[in-house]
Amino acid sequence: MVTSAMFRAAAMAMVLALSFSACQAQLSSTFYAETCPNALSTIRTSIRSAIARERRMAASLIRLHFHDCFVQGCDASILLDNSPSITSEKFVIQNNNSVRGFEVIDQAKSAVENVCPGVVSCADILAVAARDASEYVGGPSWTVRLGRRDSTDASASLASRDLPRFTADLRSLIDLFGNKGLTERDMVALSGSHTIGQAQCVTFRDRIYSNGSDIDAGFASTRRRNCPVTSPDGNGNLAPLDLVTPNSFDNNYFRNLLQRRGLLQSDQVLFSGGSTDSIVNEYSRNPSTFSSDFASAMVKMGDIEPLTGSAGIIRRICSRVN
Ligand code: HEM
Ligand SMILES: *[C@@H]1O[C@H](CO)[C@@H](O)[C@H](O)[C@H]1NC(C)=O
Numbered sequence: 001m002v003t004s005a006m007f008r009a010a011a012m013a014m015v016l017a018l019s020f021s022a023c024q025a026q027l028s029s030t031f032y033a034e035t036c037p038n039a040l041s042t043i044r045t046s047i048r049s050a051i052a053r054e055r056r057m058a059a060s061l062i063r064l065h066f067h068d069c070f071v072q073g074c075d076a077s078i079l080l081d082n083s084p085s086i087t088s089e090k091f092v093i094q095n096n097n098s099v100r101g102f103e104v105i106d107q108a109k110s111a112v113e114n115v116c117p118g119v120v121s122c123a124d125i126l127a128v129a130a131r132d133a134s135e136y137v138g139g140p141s142w143t144v145r146l147g148r149r150d151s152t153d154a155s156a157s158l159a160s161r162d163l164p165r166f167t168a169d170l171r172s173l174i175d176l177f178g179n180k181g182l183t184e185r186d187m188v189a190l191s192g193s194h195t196i197g198q199a200q201c202v203t204f205r206d207r208i209y210s211n212g213s214d215i216d217a218g219f220a221s222t223r224r225r226n227c228p229v230t231s232p233d234g235n236g237n238l239a240p241l242d243l244v245t246p247n248s249f250d251n252n253y254f255r256n257l258l259q260r261r262g263l264l265q266s267d268q269v270l271f272s273g274g275s276t277d278s279i280v281n282e283y284s285r286n287p288s289t290f291s292s293d294f295a296s297a298m299v300k301m302g303d304i305e306p307l308t309g310s311a312g313i314i315r316r317i318c319s320r321v322n
C-alpha cells in the first residue's frame with residue numbers, strides 16, 4: 001500500500017530532480033559562488049593587465065568570444081590546437097592569422113587554476129573576458145551568465161560555414177545570425193563591436209579600390225595610402241575599423257556608416273538601403289540605446305548552445321583536451 005509519507009517522498013524526489021536538471025540546463029551568474037568565489041576577480045585582474053599592456057587586446061578578446069559562440073556554441077572549441085584527433089578552427093579563412101588573444105586567455109586560465117583547480121571552464125573565461133574588455137575600454141558592462149563547460153572537440157567545417165565573412169551581403173548576415181537565434185537588431189548591435197579594433201588590408205582592399213558609390217571617396221583614398229592595390233603587397237597592414245575613435249567603445253561606428261565610411265563591406269551593408277538602415281540610424285543618434293542593446297545581445301550570444309551539467313569537460317589547459 002502506498003502511504004502518504006511514501007507519496008510525499010516520491011513527490012519531493014521528483015521536484016528535486018526537476019529543479020536539479022533545470023539548474024544544469026541553464027547558465028547562472030552565481031555558478032561559481034560556492035566553488036570558486038574569486039573566479040571573476042581573478043579573471044578580471046588578468047584581463048585588465050593584458051589590455052593595459054596592449055589596448056587592442058580588448059577588441060581581440062571580444063571577437064574571440066564571438067568566434068567561439070558561433071561554432072558549435074560557446075564551448076571554447078576555438079581554443080583547441082591541432083592534434084591527432086582535432087582539426088583546429090584556428091586556421092579557417094575567417095580565423096587564420098586574424099583571431100588573437102589566445103595567450104591572454106591562457107594566462108587568465110592559469111591564474112584561475114591556481115586558486116581553484118579544475119573548476120572554471122575556458123568557455124566561461126572567454127565570456128567573462130569579453131565583458132571585462134568592453135568595460136575597460138568604455139563600453140557597457142553586464143552580468144555574465146556562467147556554467148558553460150568545454151568541448152572535447154572542434155569543428156573547422158562548422159567554423160568555415162558559420163563564421164561571417166567580410167564579403168557577406170545583408171541577406172546572408174541576417175541568415176547566419178538568425179541561425180544562432182539572433183535578430184537583425186542583435187546583429188547590428190553586435191557589429192557595433194567594430195567601434196574598436198583593427199582590420200587587415202586584405203579584408204577591405206576590394207572595397208577601397210572599388211570606386212563605388214557606397215564608399216566615401218575621401219575615406220577610400222585615405223585608406224589606400226596604407227593598403228597597396230596589388231595583393232599580396234601589404235595584405236597584413238592594419239587600419240582601424242572605426243576611423244574616429246578606434247580605442248574607445250562608443251557609437252561612432254554607426255555614425256561612420258551614415259557617411260559611407262564603413263571599412264568592411266559587411267559593415268557598410270548594414271546601412272545601404274536595406275532593412276537594418278533604421279537600426280543603424282537609431283544607434284548613431286542614441287548611444288545609450290546602443291549600449292544597452294549591445295549588452296543584451298552579448299548575453300544572448302553567450303547563451304548559444306552551451307554545454308552544461310555533465311556534458312563536456314573542464315579543460316585544465318585551454319588549448320587541448322585533458
Ligand atoms: C557581422 C558580421 C561580421 C563580420 C563579417 C566580421 C568580420 C571581421 C573582420 C574581417 C575583421 C578584421 C579581421 C582581420 O583583419 O584580421 C573583424 C574584426 C573584429 N571583429 Fe568582426 N565581424 C563581424 C561581426 C562581429 C561581431 C558580432 C563581433 C563581436 C561581437 C565582432 C568583433 C570584432 C572585433 C572586436 C574586431 C577587431 C579585432 C582586433 O582588433 O583584433 N565582429 N571582424
Ligand atoms: C594559414 O596561414 C598560413 C600563413 O601564415 C598559411 O601558411 C596557411 O596555409 C594558412 N592555412 C590555411 C588553412 O589557409
Ligand SMILES: *[C@@H]1O[C@H](CO)[C@@H](O)[C@H](O)[C@H]1NC(C)=O
Pocket residue numbers: 209210211
Ligand atoms: C579607382 O580609382 C583609382 C584612382 O582614381 C584607380 O587607380 C583605380 O584603378 C580605380 N579602380 C577601379 C576598380 O576602377
